[in-house]
Protein backbone atom coordinates (compact mmCIF):
# COMPACT_ATOMS: atom_id res chain seq x y z
CA UNK A 345 0.00 0.00 0.00
CA UNK A 346 1.07 3.54 -0.64
CA UNK A 347 2.06 5.12 2.65
CA UNK A 348 1.70 8.74 3.49
CA UNK A 349 4.30 8.99 6.18
CA UNK A 350 3.52 12.45 7.44
CA UNK A 351 1.77 13.53 10.61
CA UNK A 352 2.11 12.15 14.08
CA UNK A 353 2.66 8.50 14.76
CA UNK A 354 -0.94 8.23 15.89
CA UNK A 355 -2.19 9.88 12.72
CA UNK A 356 -0.12 7.60 10.52
CA UNK A 357 -1.46 4.59 12.33
CA UNK A 358 -4.98 5.96 11.99
CA UNK A 359 -4.51 6.13 8.22
CA UNK A 360 -3.61 2.45 8.06
CA UNK A 361 -6.64 1.50 10.16
CA UNK A 362 -8.87 3.73 8.09
CA UNK A 363 -8.09 1.63 5.05
CA UNK A 364 -9.03 -1.51 6.93
CA UNK A 365 -12.26 0.00 8.27
CA UNK A 366 -13.34 0.91 4.74
CA UNK A 367 -13.03 -2.73 3.74
CA UNK A 368 -14.38 -4.23 6.94
CA UNK A 369 -17.50 -2.08 7.24
CA UNK A 370 -18.07 -0.49 3.82
CA UNK A 371 -21.57 0.61 4.88
CA UNK A 372 -20.22 2.78 7.70
CA UNK A 373 -18.10 5.37 5.90
CA UNK A 374 -18.39 7.86 8.76
CA UNK A 375 -16.42 5.76 11.22
CA UNK A 376 -13.10 7.31 12.22
CA UNK A 377 -10.26 5.22 13.66
CA UNK A 378 -9.90 5.43 17.45
CA UNK A 379 -6.21 5.05 18.21
CA UNK A 380 -4.62 5.38 21.64
CA UNK A 381 -1.37 4.36 23.30
CA UNK A 382 -1.70 0.97 25.00
CA UNK A 383 -2.49 1.21 28.64
CA UNK A 384 -0.46 -1.95 29.32
CA UNK A 385 2.90 -1.67 27.62
CA UNK A 386 3.37 -5.48 27.57
CA UNK A 387 0.49 -5.94 25.16
CA UNK A 388 1.68 -3.47 22.57
CA UNK A 389 2.49 0.14 21.77
CA UNK A 390 -0.84 1.38 20.45
CA UNK A 391 -4.35 0.05 20.27
CA UNK A 392 -7.32 0.51 18.02
CA UNK A 393 -10.59 0.74 19.93
CA UNK A 394 -13.19 0.76 17.17
CA UNK A 395 -14.57 -2.78 17.41
CA UNK A 396 -16.84 -2.28 20.42
CA UNK A 397 -18.63 0.89 19.34
CA UNK A 398 -18.80 -0.38 15.79
CA UNK A 399 -20.51 -3.53 16.98
CA UNK A 400 -23.24 -1.66 18.80
CA UNK A 401 -23.77 0.38 15.66
CA UNK A 402 -24.13 -2.55 13.25
CA UNK A 403 -25.60 -5.34 15.35
CA UNK A 404 -29.16 -4.34 14.59
CA UNK A 405 -28.49 -4.04 10.86
CA UNK A 406 -28.21 -7.70 9.95
CA UNK A 407 -24.45 -7.90 10.04
CA UNK A 408 -22.54 -11.13 9.44
CA UNK A 409 -20.43 -10.48 12.55
CA UNK A 410 -21.27 -12.28 15.76
CA UNK A 411 -19.98 -9.88 18.41
CA UNK A 412 -17.34 -7.19 18.88
CA UNK A 413 -14.43 -9.65 19.01
CA UNK A 414 -15.00 -10.92 15.45
CA UNK A 415 -15.29 -7.29 14.33
CA UNK A 416 -11.85 -6.67 15.86
CA UNK A 417 -10.49 -9.82 14.20
CA UNK A 418 -11.79 -8.65 10.84
CA UNK A 419 -10.33 -5.15 11.22
CA UNK A 420 -7.00 -6.77 12.00
CA UNK A 421 -7.23 -9.19 9.05
CA UNK A 422 -8.07 -6.40 6.63
CA UNK A 423 -5.14 -4.21 7.59
CA UNK A 424 -3.05 -3.44 4.52
CA UNK A 425 0.58 -4.44 4.58
CA UNK A 426 2.46 -1.68 6.36
CA UNK A 427 6.07 -0.97 7.28
CA UNK A 428 4.85 0.52 10.51
CA UNK A 429 3.39 -2.55 12.08
CA UNK A 430 5.33 -5.51 13.36
CA UNK A 431 2.46 -7.51 14.79
CA UNK A 432 -1.12 -7.24 15.98
CA UNK A 433 -3.37 -9.15 18.32
CA UNK A 434 -6.97 -8.90 19.43
CA UNK A 435 -7.67 -8.85 23.14
CA UNK A 436 -10.71 -8.73 25.40
CA UNK A 437 -13.91 -7.57 23.73
CA UNK A 438 -12.07 -6.53 20.56
CA UNK A 439 -9.14 -4.22 21.31
CA UNK A 440 -6.57 -4.48 18.57
CA UNK A 441 -3.09 -4.19 20.01
CA UNK A 442 -0.35 -3.04 17.72
CA UNK A 443 3.35 -3.55 18.17
CA UNK A 444 5.17 -1.07 16.00
CA UNK A 445 8.07 -2.16 13.88
CA UNK A 446 11.34 -1.31 15.58
CA UNK A 447 12.96 -0.81 12.22
CA UNK A 448 10.28 1.66 11.25
CA UNK A 449 10.77 3.60 14.50
CA UNK A 450 14.50 3.82 13.81
CA UNK A 451 13.92 4.89 10.23
CA UNK A 452 11.48 7.62 11.25
CA UNK A 453 13.93 9.11 13.73
CA UNK A 454 16.65 9.02 11.15
CA UNK A 455 14.41 10.83 8.71
CA UNK A 456 13.73 13.55 11.26
CA UNK A 457 17.46 14.01 11.76
CA UNK A 458 17.96 14.66 8.06
CA UNK A 459 14.78 16.63 7.32
CA UNK A 460 14.65 18.61 10.56
CA UNK A 461 12.31 18.58 13.55
CA UNK A 462 9.94 21.04 11.89
CA UNK A 463 8.74 18.16 9.72
CA UNK A 464 7.32 16.71 12.93
CA UNK A 465 5.02 19.66 13.54
CA UNK A 466 1.47 18.45 14.19
CA UNK A 467 -1.21 19.50 11.72
CA UNK A 468 -3.96 21.53 13.33
CA UNK A 469 -7.27 22.63 11.88
CA UNK A 470 -6.77 26.27 12.83
CA UNK A 471 -5.18 28.71 10.46
CA UNK A 472 -4.97 31.89 12.48
CA UNK A 473 -5.07 32.17 16.24
CA UNK A 474 -5.00 35.14 18.54
CA UNK A 475 -3.36 34.69 21.90
CA UNK A 476 -4.43 37.51 24.23
CA UNK A 477 -1.97 37.34 27.09
CA UNK A 478 0.09 39.25 29.64
CA UNK A 479 -2.21 42.30 29.34
CA UNK A 480 -1.21 44.33 32.41
CA UNK A 481 -2.88 47.59 33.38
CA UNK A 482 -1.31 50.95 32.78
CA UNK A 483 -0.03 52.79 35.84
CA UNK A 484 -0.34 49.71 37.95
CA UNK A 485 2.44 47.32 38.76
CA UNK A 486 2.69 44.25 36.61
CA UNK A 487 2.20 41.53 39.22
CA UNK A 488 2.93 37.81 39.42
CA UNK A 489 -0.47 37.08 37.91
CA UNK A 490 0.66 38.93 34.81
CA UNK A 491 3.93 37.04 34.95
CA UNK A 492 1.98 33.77 34.81
CA UNK A 493 -0.11 35.06 31.95
CA UNK A 494 3.03 36.14 30.12
CA UNK A 495 4.80 32.81 30.57
CA UNK A 496 1.81 30.60 29.80
CA UNK A 497 0.62 32.77 26.91
CA UNK A 498 4.05 32.85 25.30
CA UNK A 499 4.30 29.07 25.44
CA UNK A 500 0.83 28.60 23.96
CA UNK A 501 1.79 30.97 21.16
CA UNK A 502 5.02 29.07 20.59
CA UNK A 503 3.25 25.70 20.48
CA UNK A 504 0.84 26.97 17.87
CA UNK A 505 3.58 28.68 15.90
CA UNK A 506 5.54 25.45 15.80
CA UNK A 507 2.37 23.78 14.49
CA UNK A 508 2.34 26.29 11.61
CA UNK A 509 -0.57 28.33 12.87
CA UNK A 510 -0.44 32.04 12.12
CA UNK A 511 -0.41 33.50 15.62
CA UNK A 512 -1.23 37.08 16.56
CA UNK A 513 0.23 37.78 19.99
CA UNK A 514 -1.92 40.44 21.58
CA UNK A 515 -1.22 42.55 24.62
CA UNK A 516 -4.68 43.74 25.69
CA UNK A 517 -3.33 46.33 28.11
CA UNK A 518 -5.74 48.17 30.40
CA UNK A 519 -5.13 51.63 28.99
CA UNK A 520 -8.66 52.96 29.01
CA UNK A 521 -10.84 53.49 31.98
CA UNK A 522 -11.98 55.83 34.66
CA UNK A 523 -8.65 55.60 36.52
CA UNK A 524 -7.17 57.86 33.85
CA UNK A 525 -9.25 60.80 34.97
CA UNK A 526 -7.52 60.99 38.32
CA UNK A 527 -4.10 60.19 36.86
CA UNK A 528 -4.39 63.00 34.33
CA UNK A 529 -5.69 65.52 36.83
CA UNK A 530 -2.90 64.62 39.20
CA UNK A 531 -0.40 65.03 36.39
CA UNK A 532 -1.75 68.50 35.63
CA UNK A 533 -1.47 69.41 39.29
CA UNK A 534 2.11 68.22 39.56
CA UNK A 535 3.29 69.51 36.20
CA UNK A 536 1.16 72.51 35.29
CA UNK A 537 3.19 73.23 32.14
CA UNK A 538 2.59 69.70 30.88
CA UNK A 539 6.27 68.89 30.39
CA UNK A 540 7.09 65.54 32.00
CA UNK A 541 9.42 62.66 31.48
CA UNK A 542 9.78 59.27 33.17
CA UNK A 543 12.21 60.50 35.82
CA UNK A 544 9.77 63.15 36.96
CA UNK A 545 7.00 60.72 37.52
CA UNK A 546 9.33 58.13 39.01
CA UNK A 547 7.51 55.01 40.03
CA UNK A 548 4.18 55.04 38.29
CA UNK A 549 2.71 52.89 40.97
CA UNK A 550 3.56 55.49 43.59
CA UNK A 551 2.09 58.11 41.32
CA UNK A 552 -1.06 56.02 41.01
CA UNK A 553 -1.39 55.66 44.75
CA UNK A 554 -0.86 59.37 45.35
CA UNK A 555 -3.50 60.31 42.82
CA UNK A 556 -5.91 57.77 44.28
CA UNK A 557 -5.36 59.34 47.66
CA UNK A 558 -6.24 62.76 46.24
CA UNK A 559 -9.29 61.27 44.58
CA UNK A 560 -10.54 59.72 47.81
CA UNK A 561 -9.76 62.69 50.03
CA UNK A 562 -10.83 65.66 47.98
CA UNK A 563 -14.32 65.90 46.55
CA UNK A 564 -13.38 68.80 44.33
CA UNK A 565 -10.48 66.82 42.84
CA UNK A 566 -12.79 63.87 42.33
CA UNK A 567 -15.18 66.08 40.42
CA UNK A 568 -12.37 67.30 38.16
CA UNK A 569 -11.10 63.75 37.64
CA UNK A 570 -14.52 62.61 36.49
CA UNK A 571 -14.71 65.53 34.13
CA UNK A 572 -11.24 64.63 32.83
CA UNK A 573 -12.49 61.20 31.79
CA UNK A 574 -15.15 62.86 29.68
CA UNK A 575 -12.61 65.20 28.12
CA UNK A 576 -10.25 62.32 27.40
CA UNK A 577 -12.93 60.17 25.85
CA UNK A 578 -14.15 63.16 23.90
CA UNK A 579 -10.70 63.33 22.36
CA UNK A 580 -9.52 66.67 23.74
CA UNK A 581 -5.94 67.11 22.77
CA UNK A 582 -4.46 68.19 26.09
CA UNK A 583 -5.99 65.14 27.75
CA UNK A 584 -5.00 62.74 25.02
CA UNK A 585 -1.44 63.95 25.32
CA UNK A 586 -1.31 63.45 29.08
CA UNK A 587 -2.85 60.00 28.66
CA UNK A 588 -0.29 59.06 26.02
CA UNK A 589 2.53 60.18 28.29
CA UNK A 590 1.34 58.03 31.15
CA UNK A 591 0.90 55.04 28.87
CA UNK A 592 4.37 55.44 27.44
CA UNK A 593 6.01 55.37 30.85
CA UNK A 594 4.16 52.19 31.79
CA UNK A 595 4.98 50.61 28.49
CA UNK A 596 8.70 51.08 29.07
CA UNK A 597 8.39 49.32 32.40
CA UNK A 598 6.52 46.37 30.88
CA UNK A 599 9.00 46.14 28.04
CA UNK A 600 11.84 45.54 30.50
CA UNK A 601 10.13 42.40 31.75
CA UNK A 602 9.36 41.18 28.22
CA UNK A 603 12.93 41.70 27.16
CA UNK A 604 14.27 39.67 30.03
CA UNK A 605 11.86 36.88 29.33
CA UNK A 606 12.43 36.98 25.58
CA UNK A 607 8.71 37.43 25.03
CA UNK A 608 7.37 39.25 22.05
CA UNK A 609 3.91 40.82 22.06
CA UNK A 610 2.00 43.31 19.99
CA UNK A 611 0.06 45.88 21.94
CA UNK A 612 -3.53 46.53 21.04
CA UNK A 613 -4.85 47.93 24.25
CA UNK A 614 -8.42 48.52 25.37
CA UNK A 615 -8.32 52.02 23.85
CA UNK A 616 -7.80 50.53 20.41
CA UNK A 617 -11.24 48.91 20.43
CA UNK A 618 -13.05 51.90 21.84
CA UNK A 619 -14.17 53.28 18.46
CA UNK A 620 -15.71 49.90 17.59
CA UNK A 621 -17.90 49.64 20.67
CA UNK A 622 -20.96 51.57 19.42
CA UNK A 623 -21.31 49.58 16.20
CA UNK A 624 -20.67 46.33 18.05
CA UNK A 625 -23.43 47.10 20.51
CA UNK A 626 -25.72 48.07 17.64
CA UNK A 627 -25.22 44.64 16.12
CA UNK A 628 -26.11 43.02 19.41
CA UNK A 629 -29.15 45.28 19.77
CA UNK A 630 -30.35 44.24 16.33
CA UNK A 631 -30.22 40.64 17.50
CA UNK A 632 -32.31 41.65 20.49
CA UNK A 633 -29.65 40.71 23.01
CA UNK A 634 -29.41 44.00 24.86
CA UNK A 635 -31.96 45.03 27.45
CA UNK A 636 -32.42 47.96 29.77
CA UNK A 637 -31.99 47.16 33.45
CA UNK A 638 -31.81 49.64 36.31
CA UNK A 639 -30.62 52.36 34.00
CA UNK A 640 -27.85 50.26 32.50
CA UNK A 641 -27.81 48.29 29.26
CA UNK A 642 -27.23 44.63 29.86
CA UNK A 643 -27.23 41.18 28.33
CA UNK A 644 -28.96 38.53 30.41
CA UNK A 645 -27.18 35.20 30.33
CA UNK A 646 -29.06 32.02 31.09
CA UNK A 647 -28.03 30.49 34.39
CA UNK A 648 -26.34 33.65 35.67
CA UNK A 649 -27.89 35.79 38.38
CA UNK A 650 -26.17 38.99 37.33
CA UNK A 651 -26.36 40.14 33.73
CA UNK A 652 -23.40 41.28 31.66
CA UNK A 653 -23.37 45.08 31.78
CA UNK A 654 -22.37 46.58 28.45
CA UNK A 655 -23.28 50.23 29.01
CA UNK A 656 -23.05 51.57 32.54
CA UNK A 657 -25.71 53.72 34.12
CA UNK A 658 -23.63 56.83 33.42
CA UNK A 659 -23.51 55.91 29.74
CA UNK A 660 -19.86 54.80 29.86
CA UNK A 661 -18.46 51.61 28.39
CA UNK A 662 -16.62 49.01 30.44
CA UNK A 663 -14.38 45.94 30.38
CA UNK A 664 -17.17 43.81 28.86
CA UNK A 665 -18.13 46.25 26.12
CA UNK A 666 -14.46 46.49 25.17
CA UNK A 667 -14.10 42.73 25.07
CA UNK A 668 -17.17 42.37 22.87
CA UNK A 669 -15.82 44.95 20.43
CA UNK A 670 -12.39 43.28 20.50
CA UNK A 671 -13.98 39.92 19.74
CA UNK A 672 -15.94 41.39 16.88
CA UNK A 673 -12.74 42.95 15.52
CA UNK A 674 -10.75 39.76 15.90
CA UNK A 675 -13.35 37.67 14.12
CA UNK A 676 -14.22 40.07 11.32
CA UNK A 677 -11.17 42.21 10.71
CA UNK A 678 -8.39 39.91 11.76
CA UNK A 679 -10.22 36.76 10.66
CA UNK A 680 -8.97 34.66 13.53
CA UNK A 681 -10.49 31.22 13.92
CA UNK A 682 -9.28 30.60 17.46
CA UNK A 683 -9.13 33.33 20.09
CA UNK A 684 -7.39 32.41 23.30
CA UNK A 685 -7.46 34.53 26.46
CA UNK A 686 -4.93 33.91 29.22
CA UNK A 687 -5.91 35.32 32.63
CA UNK A 688 -6.32 34.13 36.21
CA UNK A 689 -9.29 31.85 36.88
CA UNK A 690 -10.94 34.67 38.79
CA UNK A 691 -12.05 36.12 35.47
CA UNK A 692 -13.70 32.92 34.23
CA UNK A 693 -17.21 34.24 34.74
CA UNK A 694 -16.53 37.34 32.66
CA UNK A 695 -15.29 35.23 29.76
CA UNK A 696 -18.08 32.67 30.03
CA UNK A 697 -20.61 35.45 29.89
CA UNK A 698 -19.36 37.28 26.86
CA UNK A 699 -18.61 34.02 25.02
CA UNK A 700 -22.23 33.06 25.58
CA UNK A 701 -23.36 36.44 24.29
CA UNK A 702 -21.24 35.93 21.16
CA UNK A 703 -22.81 32.51 20.61
CA UNK A 704 -26.30 33.90 20.97
CA UNK A 705 -25.41 36.60 18.47
CA UNK A 706 -24.31 33.86 16.06
CA UNK A 707 -20.73 35.12 15.94
CA UNK A 708 -19.33 31.77 17.00
CA UNK A 709 -20.93 28.32 16.80
CA UNK A 710 -22.37 26.77 19.95
CA UNK A 711 -20.62 23.50 19.14
CA UNK A 712 -17.20 23.97 20.73
CA UNK A 713 -15.58 21.55 18.33
CA UNK A 714 -16.30 23.93 15.49
CA UNK A 715 -14.44 27.05 14.43
CA UNK A 716 -14.19 29.95 14.95
CA UNK A 717 -13.96 29.39 18.66
CA UNK A 718 -12.94 31.19 21.82
CA UNK A 719 -11.14 29.71 24.83
CA UNK A 720 -10.41 31.08 28.22
CA UNK A 721 -7.14 29.74 29.58
CA UNK A 722 -7.44 30.27 33.31
CA UNK A 723 -4.66 29.80 35.83
CA UNK A 724 -4.39 29.67 39.60
CA UNK A 725 -2.68 31.96 42.08
CA UNK A 726 0.99 32.23 42.80
CA UNK A 727 1.53 31.46 46.46
CA UNK A 728 4.42 32.20 48.79
CA UNK A 729 5.97 29.64 51.13
CA UNK A 730 3.41 30.60 53.74
CA UNK A 731 0.65 29.35 51.44
CA UNK A 732 -0.70 32.86 51.04
CA UNK A 733 -0.76 35.04 47.97
CA UNK A 734 2.85 35.66 46.96
CA UNK A 735 4.27 38.95 48.23
CA UNK A 736 7.70 40.27 49.06
CA UNK A 737 8.94 41.09 52.55
CA UNK A 738 6.99 44.31 52.62
CA UNK A 739 3.30 44.17 51.88
CA UNK A 740 3.91 45.41 48.34
CA UNK A 741 3.36 43.21 45.34
CA UNK A 742 6.48 41.53 44.04
CA UNK A 743 8.45 43.44 41.44
CA UNK A 744 8.90 41.10 38.53
CA UNK A 745 12.26 42.44 37.51
CA UNK A 746 13.55 41.84 41.04
CA UNK A 747 12.32 38.28 40.89
CA UNK A 748 14.13 37.57 37.67
CA UNK A 749 17.25 39.25 39.02
CA UNK A 750 17.24 37.03 42.04
CA UNK A 751 16.86 33.86 39.98
CA UNK A 752 19.81 34.86 37.86
CA UNK A 753 21.98 35.89 40.83
CA UNK A 754 21.35 32.60 42.56
CA UNK A 755 22.24 30.64 39.44
CA UNK A 756 25.40 32.60 38.97
CA UNK A 757 26.45 31.98 42.55
CA UNK A 758 25.90 28.24 42.07
CA UNK A 759 28.01 28.27 38.91
CA UNK A 760 30.80 30.21 40.62
CA UNK A 761 30.73 27.74 43.46
CA UNK A 762 31.31 24.96 40.95
CA UNK A 763 34.42 26.73 39.68
CA UNK A 764 32.92 28.01 36.43
CA UNK A 765 34.20 31.55 36.90
CA UNK A 766 37.71 30.25 36.27
CA UNK A 767 36.69 27.91 33.45
CA UNK A 768 34.38 30.14 31.40
CA UNK A 769 34.49 33.63 29.97
CA UNK A 770 32.47 36.23 31.91
CA UNK A 771 29.93 36.30 29.03
CA UNK A 772 29.47 32.55 29.19
CA UNK A 773 28.91 32.76 32.91
CA UNK A 774 26.41 35.60 32.50
CA UNK A 775 24.49 33.92 29.66
CA UNK A 776 24.30 30.56 31.38
CA UNK A 777 23.10 32.14 34.63
CA UNK A 778 20.40 33.97 32.71
CA UNK A 779 19.29 30.96 30.67
CA UNK A 780 19.11 28.73 33.73
CA UNK A 781 17.63 31.35 36.07
CA UNK A 782 14.87 32.59 33.78
CA UNK A 783 14.29 29.08 32.47
CA UNK A 784 13.77 27.88 36.04
CA UNK A 785 11.15 30.54 36.75
CA UNK A 786 9.27 29.67 33.56
CA UNK A 787 9.46 25.91 33.96
CA UNK A 788 8.34 25.99 37.60
CA UNK A 789 5.20 27.74 36.42
CA UNK A 790 4.56 25.69 33.28
CA UNK A 791 5.04 22.23 34.75
CA UNK A 792 1.96 22.49 36.96
CA UNK A 793 -1.49 22.07 35.63
CA UNK A 794 -2.20 25.74 35.12
CA UNK A 795 -5.52 25.63 36.95
CA UNK A 796 -3.89 24.84 40.28
CA UNK A 797 -2.26 27.44 42.50
CA UNK A 798 1.47 27.12 42.60
CA UNK A 799 4.03 27.93 45.23
CA UNK A 800 6.88 30.15 44.23
CA UNK A 801 10.05 28.78 45.78
CA UNK A 802 13.55 29.57 44.57
CA UNK A 803 15.19 26.62 46.34
CA UNK A 804 12.83 24.20 44.68
CA UNK A 805 12.94 25.62 41.18
CA UNK A 806 16.73 25.98 41.24
CA UNK A 807 17.39 22.46 42.48
CA UNK A 808 19.57 20.57 40.02
CA UNK A 809 17.79 17.31 40.79
CA UNK A 810 14.18 16.44 40.11
CA UNK A 811 11.74 17.93 37.67
CA UNK A 812 13.30 21.38 37.21
CA UNK A 813 14.64 23.38 34.31
CA UNK A 814 18.09 23.25 35.88
CA UNK A 815 18.09 19.46 35.81
CA UNK A 816 16.75 19.32 32.27
CA UNK A 817 19.13 21.94 30.90
CA UNK A 818 22.05 20.08 32.42
CA UNK A 819 20.79 16.78 31.05
CA UNK A 820 20.75 18.33 27.59
CA UNK A 821 24.23 19.82 28.02
CA UNK A 822 25.52 16.41 29.10
CA UNK A 823 24.17 14.79 25.93
CA UNK A 824 25.86 17.46 23.85
CA UNK A 825 29.10 16.80 25.64
CA UNK A 826 28.87 13.05 24.97
CA UNK A 827 28.59 13.83 21.27
CA UNK A 828 31.38 16.42 21.40
CA UNK A 829 33.73 14.17 23.28
CA UNK A 830 33.20 11.28 20.84
CA UNK A 831 35.20 13.35 18.37
CA UNK A 832 32.82 12.28 15.59
CA UNK A 833 31.35 14.65 13.04
CA UNK A 834 27.63 14.33 13.71
CA UNK A 835 26.65 15.78 10.33
CA UNK A 836 28.62 13.05 8.63
CA UNK A 837 27.03 10.41 10.84
CA UNK A 838 23.57 11.73 9.92
CA UNK A 839 24.38 11.19 6.26
CA UNK A 840 26.14 7.87 6.53
CA UNK A 841 25.24 6.26 9.83
CA UNK A 842 22.24 4.16 10.65
CA UNK A 843 20.11 3.96 13.76
CA UNK A 844 19.42 0.50 15.14
CA UNK A 845 17.32 0.04 18.24
CA UNK A 846 18.47 -3.28 19.61
CA UNK A 847 18.23 -3.00 23.37
CA UNK A 848 14.92 -2.53 25.09
CA UNK A 849 16.01 0.87 26.47
CA UNK A 850 16.93 2.03 22.99
CA UNK A 851 13.54 1.10 21.63
CA UNK A 852 11.72 2.79 24.51
CA UNK A 853 13.69 5.97 23.99
CA UNK A 854 13.10 5.82 20.25
CA UNK A 855 9.35 5.32 20.61
CA UNK A 856 9.15 8.20 23.07
CA UNK A 857 10.97 10.48 20.63
CA UNK A 858 8.47 9.59 17.96
CA UNK A 859 5.58 10.56 20.21
CA UNK A 860 6.68 14.20 20.31
CA UNK A 861 4.25 15.41 17.61
CA UNK A 862 1.18 13.90 19.23
CA UNK A 863 2.16 15.36 22.59
CA UNK A 864 2.47 18.84 21.08
CA UNK A 865 -0.86 18.29 19.41
CA UNK A 866 -2.48 17.35 22.68
CA UNK A 867 -0.90 20.34 24.45
CA UNK A 868 -2.26 22.62 21.71
CA UNK A 869 -5.74 21.12 21.63
CA UNK A 870 -6.21 21.31 25.39
CA UNK A 871 -4.04 24.40 25.88
CA UNK A 872 -2.00 22.63 28.54
CA UNK A 873 1.75 23.37 28.57
CA UNK A 874 2.31 20.95 31.47
CA UNK A 875 1.71 18.06 29.06
CA UNK A 876 4.84 19.09 27.20
CA UNK A 877 6.80 19.47 30.44
CA UNK A 878 5.84 15.94 31.46
CA UNK A 879 6.95 14.67 28.09
CA UNK A 880 10.30 16.45 28.40
CA UNK A 881 10.99 15.13 31.87
CA UNK A 882 10.02 11.66 30.76
CA UNK A 883 12.36 11.98 27.81
CA UNK A 884 15.30 12.82 30.02
CA UNK A 885 14.49 9.83 32.23
CA UNK A 886 14.26 7.50 29.24
CA UNK A 887 17.57 8.86 28.08
CA UNK A 888 19.13 8.19 31.47
CA UNK A 889 17.95 4.56 31.40
CA UNK A 890 19.32 4.18 27.91
CA UNK A 891 22.64 5.73 28.84
CA UNK A 892 23.12 3.62 31.93
CA UNK A 893 22.31 0.38 30.02
CA UNK A 894 24.04 1.11 26.75
CA UNK A 895 27.63 2.14 26.35
CA UNK A 896 27.87 4.82 23.67
CA UNK A 897 31.44 5.94 22.95
CA UNK A 898 33.76 3.06 22.19
CA UNK A 899 31.02 0.46 21.73
CA UNK A 900 30.28 -1.51 18.57
CA UNK A 901 27.01 0.43 18.26
CA UNK A 902 28.67 3.78 18.73
CA UNK A 903 27.40 5.41 15.54
CA UNK A 904 23.79 4.36 16.01
CA UNK A 905 23.86 5.42 19.66
CA UNK A 906 25.42 8.78 18.93
CA UNK A 907 22.62 9.40 16.47
CA UNK A 908 20.11 8.50 19.14
CA UNK A 909 21.84 10.98 21.47
CA UNK A 910 21.61 13.63 18.80
CA UNK A 911 17.92 12.96 18.17
CA UNK A 912 17.25 13.23 21.91
CA UNK A 913 19.10 16.56 22.07
CA UNK A 914 17.18 17.86 19.05
CA UNK A 915 13.80 17.00 20.56
CA UNK A 916 14.82 18.40 23.95
CA UNK A 917 15.85 21.65 22.32
CA UNK A 918 12.52 21.91 20.54
CA UNK A 919 10.77 21.40 23.87
CA UNK A 920 12.92 24.13 25.43
CA UNK A 921 12.15 26.38 22.52
CA UNK A 922 8.40 25.88 22.90
CA UNK A 923 8.67 26.47 26.64
CA UNK A 924 10.59 29.69 26.01
CA UNK A 925 13.76 28.32 27.63
CA UNK A 926 17.22 28.96 26.18
CA UNK A 927 19.25 25.75 26.04
CA UNK A 928 22.81 25.62 27.34
CA UNK A 929 25.51 23.47 25.84
CA UNK A 930 28.16 23.40 28.55
CA UNK A 931 27.90 22.64 32.23
Ligand code: ARG
Pocket residue numbers: 476478479480481516517518667670685686687
Ligand atom coordinates in the same frame (compact mmCIF):
# COMPACT_ATOMS: atom_id res chain seq x y z
N1 ARG B 1 -5.98 43.79 31.93
C1 ARG B 1 -6.62 42.63 32.45
C2 ARG B 1 -6.09 42.33 33.86
O1 ARG B 1 -5.03 42.79 34.23
C3 ARG B 1 -6.44 41.40 31.59
C4 ARG B 1 -7.00 41.52 30.19
C5 ARG B 1 -7.23 40.17 29.57
N2 ARG B 1 -7.73 40.23 28.22
C6 ARG B 1 -8.97 40.54 27.87
N3 ARG B 1 -9.27 40.59 26.59
N4 ARG B 1 -9.92 40.73 28.75
O2 ARG B 1 -6.72 41.61 34.60
